[in-house]
Amino acid sequence: MSQSVRTRPEGSGQALSAAYDTALLDLDGVVYAGGDAIAHAVESLAIARSSGMHLAYVTNNALRTPDAVAGHLTELGIPTGAGDVITSAQAVARLISEQVPQGARVLVVGGEGLRVALRERGLEPVESADDDPAAVAQGYGGPELTWGRFAEACYAVARGVPWFASNTDLTIPSGRGIAPGNGAAVEVVRIATGAEPQVAGKPLPPMHRETILRTGAGRPLVVGDRLDTDIEGAFNGGVDSLLVLTGVTDGAQLLAAPPEHRPTYVDADLRGLLTGQPDVTPKGDGFGCGGWTATAGADRLELVGEGEALDGLRALCAAAWTAAGEGSCELDGGKALARLGL
Ligand SMILES: [Mg+2]
Numbered sequence: 605m606s607q608s609v610r611t612r613p614e615g616s617g618q619a620l621s622a623a624y625d626t627a628l629l630d631l632d633g634v635v636y637a638g639g640d641a642i643a644h645a646v647e648s649l650a651i652a653r654s655s656g657m658h659l660a661y662v663t664n665n666a667l668r669t670p671d672a673v674a675g676h677l678t679e680l681g682i683p684t685g686a687g688d689v690i691t692s693a694q695a696v697a698r699l700i701s702e703q704v705p706q707g708a709r710v711l712v713v714g715g716e717g718l719r720v721a722l723r724e725r726g727l728e729p730v731e732s733a734d735d736d737p738a739a740v741a742q743g744y745g746g747p748e749l750t751w752g753r754f755a756e757a758c759y760a761v762a763r764g765v766p767w768f769a770s771n772t773d774l775t776i777p778s779g780r781g782i783a784p785g786n787g788a789a790v791e792v793v794r795i796a797t798g799a800e801p802q803v804a805g806k807p808l809p810p811m812h813r814e815t816i817l818r819t820g821a822g823r824p825l826v827v828g829d830r831l832d833t834d835i836e837g838a839f840n841g842g843v844d845s846l847l848v849l850t851g852v853t854d855g856a857q858l859l860a861a862p863p864e865h866r867p868t869y870v871d872a873d874l875r876g877l878l879t880g881q882p883d884v885t886p887k888g889d890g891f892g893c894g895g896w897t898a899t900a901g902a903d904r905l906e907l908v909g910e911g912e913a914l915d916g917l918r919a920l921c922a923a924a925w926t927a928a929g930e931g932s933c934e935l936d937g938g939k940a941l942a943r944l945g946l
Pocket of ligand 1: 630631632633634828829830851
């Protein structure tokens with residue numbers, strides 16, 4: 605896809621909830637963390653929805669069914685129907701269904717979300733390489749997934765059965781720390797077989813396609829916390845994006861982002877949906893936003909002024925991304941970010 609290189613966050617005169625018809629929201633680090641709602645998420649989503657914005661939830665996690673995810677969101681105070689939840693299990697099931705005969709058997713290395721998604725596409729989940737599967741589907745299976753199931757996948761994949769992965773996120777956040785994600789499990793099969801899976805999840809096109817097909821979004825806004833899945837997925841789909849700082853991305857990572865990881869907008873949390881976004885404009889040798897001016901020095905980013913921390917970050921993004929062009933900014937932004945408390 606050809607698009608010009610983004611060198612600064614964009615402004616919006618309208619609230620984002622009015623400027624876009626559908627929010628495609630990531631879950632972990634955006635709406636909830638470790639099962640609990642993130643600050644301001646519940647109220648902000650209620651207001652965005654009442655103002656007419658359609659809310660859909662897009663997750664790379666293939667373990668839980670859309671029903672289970674919708675139930676969890678509703679419990680948190682965010683009323684959600686299963687039809688508004690799109691998972692990488694659904695995206696990979698569609699991808700598989702396009703490449704195998706109707707009703708084919710699929711060896712599942714994963715959880716209930718994957719089985720339900722395969723049945724929804726008319727495919728038959730099976731448990732063993734001896735069940736004559738036409739494909740292998742691998743998705744996050746949680747702590748109950750056994751080593752023996754990886755062996756089943758390897759037997760089938762080594763025979764040449766096509767191998768599909770819901771997503772390749774290497775890690776999954778848990779209340780107790782970082783756990784191995786489906787990407788780590790995919791590595792087990794890859795190392796043992798030398799084969800390569802077809803992958804559906806963010807940031808790859810099958811997931812974006814599934815989301816657009818299921819939501820019918822005309823002018824969607826991707827909302828996420830992760831640069832290499834949410835924001836890159838939006839970039840690959842040619843869709844605008846809002847990065848929120850409630851999850852895994854910090855200011856330094858944002859300033860160093862290469863073009864495909866640069867969001868259209870950045871805000872602290874989901875309250876960003878309810879407001880316009882300030883313009884970032886050239887100012888002197890650098891860029892201004894709110895009361896701040898940021899410039900790229902010889903080896904570090906400089907920031908002067910005062911005001912809202914997020915405006916300072918937006919100005920710094922413009923200075924860093926402009927200096928980096930099509931690469932990643934290597935200037936030290938630590939002192940400037942510390943001034944903003946970011
Ligand atoms: Mg996330």
